Amino acid sequence: MKNSVEVKNISFSYGKTEILNDLSLDIKEGEFMVLLGPSGCGKTTLLNCIAGLLDLTDGQIWIEDDNVTWKEPKDRYIGMVFQSYALYPSMTVEKNLSFGLRMMGTAKDLINEKIKKAANLLQINELLKRKPSQLSGGQRQRVAIGRALVRDAKVFLFDEPLSNLDAKLRAELRYEIKKLHRDLSNTMIYVTHDQIEAMTLADRISVMKDGLIQQLDTPKQIYNKPANLFVAGFIGSPSMNFLNAKFEKSNQNIIVGNKQIDISKYENINNVINDQEVVFGIRPENINIEKNENSIHCKVELVEPMGADTLVWTSVEGNPISIRLEGSSNFNLNDEINISFDINKSSIFDSKSEERI
Amino acid sequence: MSTIPKGPRPKHLTIGRIGLYCFIIMCALFFLMPLYVMIITSLKDMDEIRAANILNLPKELSFYAWPKAWSQACTGFVCEGLKPGFVNSVKITVPSVIVSVALSALNGYALAFWRFRGAYFFFGLCMFGAFIPYQVMVYPLLKIEDFLGIYSSLPGIILVHTIFGMPILTLIFRNFYASLPIDLFKAARIDGGNFIKIFFYVIIPMSTPITIVAVILQVTGIWNDFLLGLVFAGRDNQPMTVQLNNIVQVDYGVAEYNVDMSATILTSLVPLFVYFISGRWFVRGIAAGAIKG
Amino acid sequence: MPFYRNIAAKIALLPMIVISLTVFVGCIIYSFVYSLTNSKLVPVMNYVGFDQYERLFKQRKWDVAVENIFIYGFVFTIGCLIIGFLLAVLIDQKIRGESLFRTIFLYPYAMSFVVTGLVWKWVLNPTFGLENSMHMWGMTWFELDWLVNRDLAIYAVCIAAVWQGAGFVMVLMLAGLRGIDEDIWKSLSIEGVAKWKSYIFVILPMLRPMVVTAIVLIAAGVVKVYDLILALTSGGPGYATTTPAMYVMENFFSRANLGQAFAASIIMFISVVCILAPWAFYEFYLRNKYANN
Known part of the structure; x- marks a missing residue:
């Protein structure tokens, strides 16, 4: 499949502060790409560079086989949705939707037709005559999405569009955006720091930190096979449990303090070197409470019932460990338990490089 | 209990x-x-x-003093009262306010949204200008205006008010625009607006409050000006404050304090009127002009 | 980056850039260059080194002007700050008629310096003014002859100026007081701190940025003082209330002694820079730190 957006070795800096350095990214046609990372990782900067709202210090940006590096934002076939909605406060919803088309000098009939179509799609027909100040947050964001829709953009850019909404609305609009992508199948680039949005929406996620892409892959791969410690810790809530350990090749064990864990079932066990310092990572749901020859004995230190499931906190050799169990499970403080790890679902990282082995 | x-x-x-x-x-x-x-x-x-x-x-x-102050009081050998001064002040204030507010709004907009290298250096230079005592600038500026052929004329005094109003007005417009969500500007650019279109369609409709503040600041400031009017307006365009001073400070004849006080009240009517009808806007203007953002 | 990026913004800022360079920077250079000449009626390039400055510092009149500006600056600044802060605190006590009082305290600020000067000239008139009133009420010991007293005339100027400017400081302070988090007051009252102590030891330090802004703005205005004194005392009695600004204007426009005027204006400029530089550095430094966060 051909590429819709190509980011070629771009750099960007504010004065002396370098935000992006030699970053490249290809986004396929019709793909839903999520840029995910903590604040300050450069994801919004990258999006603004793609939109042409910031001037690159180096590199090129291509959209639909067209070098747009120095083109005005309006000439890039893009539509953009902002966190703060960015609706023009002095215009009605209708005028907001049509502003871009009016700026281009589109014929009135065509404008009306397009507005009607977008309004139907987003169920904002009743709001057309209102001012933004008379709308709720969810309605505003619908209008903002509508404004991007009417432009017939080839690429949609979303800059944390749901961050200002409450949890319920967020879920609702997330669903809408997913449906929109299903129906329109445009290329979409979506910036967020919310991993649930990223996991649910993305075809591919690019996890960013310090202006660098840490991992670029499908949500599943990123969740199950995080490329490094940062990605492993950033994705998943509660986050992955980590144990510092040393590998013993002879019996294929890792040693955590006084405890030994058999990791012979780990997929890349052959790549681990004898005596290598590693970080053993296991997700809360991949820990079972059962007694077997490989299990570890410990005590329940805290129980967090969350409805659908229950989190049980314990510790292994001083490292806090969270275990995700069914909501119906019943544990009390100081219960003695035996836990075992699903080794084939675990991740092992090199302590120094922090890369997955 | x-x-x-x-x-x-x-x-x-x-x-x-x-x-x-x-x-x-x-x-x-x-x-x-x-x-x-x-x-x-x-x-x-x-x-x-x-x-x-x-x-x-x-x-x-x-009520004898009021009409006399308005139309008969003498400045030197001319006895026309304050009326010509009032007319001159209107002729100076209205265009000066319009030009300076429009130019400063444009400056503030360009500075807040269209950042380019060096813009803030010149803005800093301009702000520095707000603090230079007029006395350092009057004579050279007089020479510049003389060279341009507008010294001692209405355009001359209007230009001077525009120049000296610019730093503080640019600052308050810039601060106001900088406080608007930048996303709005980004959205407008994606929607195809250029520098001028965004200014007229998106920014100006949102500028009403700050424009009121700026206008109040300028109307009172220019109306109350004495020094610049004295030096740059020329004999025929002397503003009300200058004429008031001339009427009151007569060296000969009997001082008529009731006429003096009527004249003084008349001169302050415009700013007082602005002050009383604008109320908290005036206060906002002071705060906006003073507190750097 | 292609040069045509943001070209419209660059063009829009051109007037500001030209004005900053020619007027604000150009005029200072011009004044400085000609302060090194012995120009009289017209500027001539006749280099005499720092002669004009030497002569300036020998002038008794200049000494008086400098002394006056220090007295005026000190009394006016302190007076405005204390009265302004006090009024702000009073108004902040949830009193009835708050907006009425605020209007009363601020209205003088809407008046011009000329009007302020003329009103106070009348109120302090030694024959018909307040002194006379007191005598008529039987307080014959009361003396208020400041306007004709060489030593006290400058304090009359200060009173008029404080009357005009205190409301400005009040507005700034009130904005600051209103910006203080309710929770701070709650915790102070729970800890049982007396109100006046809270104001002096807790609230005032929190208002420091506003106090600094107020001081800088007032101080920059002090150096410029001209119309007020012209209207109130015309620099008299004798030249007892003359100021550097008046000295400059006199040498420019009535004594035809341009070289002196330029030299004096440059000294004025330098003193403003001395007031401004530490503050600008502080602001600039702080803002840089802020931007990096």
């Missing part, structure tokens, strides 16, 4: 509270006294002014 308080909490007018009111009323009287004196003096005739207490209300209202 404890007693349960019933009804609203009893109100105490404590001694401190009374003292507070006494003090603030005294302050208010002090601040009002000159205005009071100004008004009653303008309503007395000269005999009463000479004979009676300056703080006493007039025994008989005399």
Whole structure:
């Protein structure tokens, strides 16, 4: 499949502060790409560079086989949705939707037709005559999405569009955006720091930190096979449990303090070197409470019932460990338990490089 | 058993509270006294002014001074009162306010949204200009205007007011625009607006409050100006403040204090009117001009 | 980056850039260059080194002007700050008629310096003014002859200026007081700190940025003082209330002694820079730190 957006070795800096350095990214046609990372990782900067709202210090940006590096934002076939909605406060919803088309000098009939179509799609027909100040947050964001829709953009850019909404609305609009992508199948680039949005929406996620892409892959791969410690810790809530350990090749064990864990079932066990310092990572749901020859004995230190499931906190050799169990499970403080790890679902990282082995 | 308080909490007018009111009323009287004196003096005739207490209300209202101050009082050998000064002040203030506010709004917009290298250096330079004493600039500026052929003319004084109003106005517009969500500007750019279109369609419709503040600041500032009008306006365009000073500071003849006070009131009517109708906008203007953002 | 990026913004800022360079920077250079000449009626390039400055510092009149500006600056600044802060605190006590009092305290600020000067000239008139009133009320010991007293005339100027400017400081301070988090007051009252102590030891330090802004703005205005004194005392009695600004204007426009005027204006400029530089550095430094966060 051909590429819709190509980011070629771009750099960007504010004065002396370098935000992006030699970053490249290809986004396929019709793909839903999520840029995910903590604040300050450069994801919004990258999006603004793609939109042409910031001037690159180096590199090129291509959209639909067209070098747009120095083109005005309006000439890039893009539509953009902002966190703060960015609706023009002095215009009605209708005028907001049509502003871009009016700026281009589109014929009135065509404008009306397009507005009607977008309004139907987003169920904002009743709001057309209102001012933004008379709308709720969810309605505003619908209008903002509508404004991007009417432009017939080839690429949609979303800059944390749901961050200002409450949890319920967020879920609702997330669903809408997913449906929109299903129906329109445009290329979409979506910036967020919310991993649930990223996991649910993305075809591919690019996890960013310090202006660098840490991992670029499908949500599943990123969740199950995080490329490094940062990605492993950033994705998943509660986050992955980590144990510092040393590998013993002879019996294929890792040693955590006084405890030994058999990791012979780990997929890349052959790549681990004898005596290598590693970080053993296991997700809360991949820990079972059962007694077997490989299990570890410990005590329940805290129980967090969350409805659908229950989190049980314990510790292994001083490292806090969270275990995700069914909501119906019943544990009390100081219960003695035996836990075992699903080794084939675990991740092992090199302590120094922090890369997955 | 404890007693349960019933009804609203009893109100105490404590001694401190009374003292507070006494003090603030005294302050208010002090601040009002000159205005009071100004008004009653303008309503007395000269005999009463000479004979009676300056703080006493007039025994008989005399309206003789007002028309005289307006149209007959003498400055030197010309006895046309303040009227020409009023007309001149209007002729100076209206275009000066329009030009300076429009230019500064454009500056503030360009600075807040269209950042480019060096823009802020010049803005800093411009702000520095706000603090340079006029006395350092009047003579060279006079030479520049002379060179341009507009010294001692309406365009000359309008240009000067535009120049000296620019730093503070640009600052308040820039601060206002910088406080708008930048996303709005980004959205407008994606929607295809260019520099001018975004300014007219998106930014200006949102600028009403800050424009009111700027206009108030400029109207009072330019109306009250004395020095620049004196130097740059030329003999035929002298603003009201200059004429007022000329009328009051006559070296010969009998001083007519009631006429002087009428003239003084007349001169401050415009800014006072602006002040009283604009109320908290005026306050906002002061705060916006003073507090750097 | 292609040069045509943001070209419209660059063009829009051109007037500001040109004005900053020619007027604000150009005029200072011009004044400085000609302050090194012995120009009289017209500027001539006749280099005499720092002669004009030497002569300036030998002038008795200049000494008086400098002394006056220090007295005026000190009394006016302190007076405005204390009275302004006090009024702001009083108004902040949830008093009745708050907006009325605020209007009363601020209205003088809407008046021009010329009007302020003329009103106070009348109020302080030694024959018909307040002194006369007091005598009529039987307080014959009361003396208020400041306007004709060489040593006290400058304080009359200060009173008029404080009357005009205190409301400005009040507005700034009140904005600051209103910006203080309610929770701070709650915790102070729970800890049982007396109100006046809270104001002095907790609230005032929190208002420091506003106090600094107020001081800088007032101080920059002090150096410029001209119209007020012209209207109130015309620099008299004798030249007892003359100021550097008046000295400059006199040498420019009535004494035809341009070289002196340029030299004096440059000294004025340098003193403003001395007031401004530490503050600008502080602001600039702080803002840089802020931007990096």
